[in-house]
Amino acid sequence: MDTTQLLKGVLDLAVLAVLKDEDGYGYDILRRLRTAGLEEVGDASVYGTLRRLFQAGLLNTYVVPSEEGPHRKYYGLNAAGRDQLNRAGKTWRGFASTMDALLDERGVAA
Template sequence: MPCVDTTQLLKGVLDLAVLAVLREEDGYGYDILRRLRTAGLEEVGDASVYGTLRRLFQNGLLTTYVVPSEEGPHRKYYALNAAGRTQLAQSGKVWRSFASTMDNLLDEPGVAA
């Protein structure tokens, strides 16, 4: 294998990333996509974000509401609900322990930092 494929990594953590982005502030699809890209996940695909939002909503982790806008179309905003927050906390823990395991693995002697 040539190197770590970031798109493969993204697939595993995109749910968590979307939940995390929505923790501070509600957002509509394109806005969430932009926040993820700004945060550094530049390779995230448009369709992946929209699909993920739909699945999280379907699983009862998000609520939606429509905001009329003066200049453009009405926008569907997504917000975390209680289940979403719980999920974010749990998944966050799993990620942290996974990340620290990987860190330890990489910090072992013999592996270049």
């Protein structure tokens, strides 16, 4: 079972979540996700997601030149982004508990 497919629709949520407390740039967000346990996330997925979320008006962005490497394109949640984070979070929780119940009732897996 591919974790790739499980990520569909959830990566948005995950990216919004790791941006909640602190703005971040792509490469850094990638690291945060992997540290959080999503180790198989590809970099192209993150950059693509950021672009989509930005185009959807959920993120602000600004470029910061770095003294120790290439420039960094920072992203941060705006009001709409925070809103979406909450909504997506609830959707996820609901969905996950539906699935858990479905599995529990049939005694699937540990």
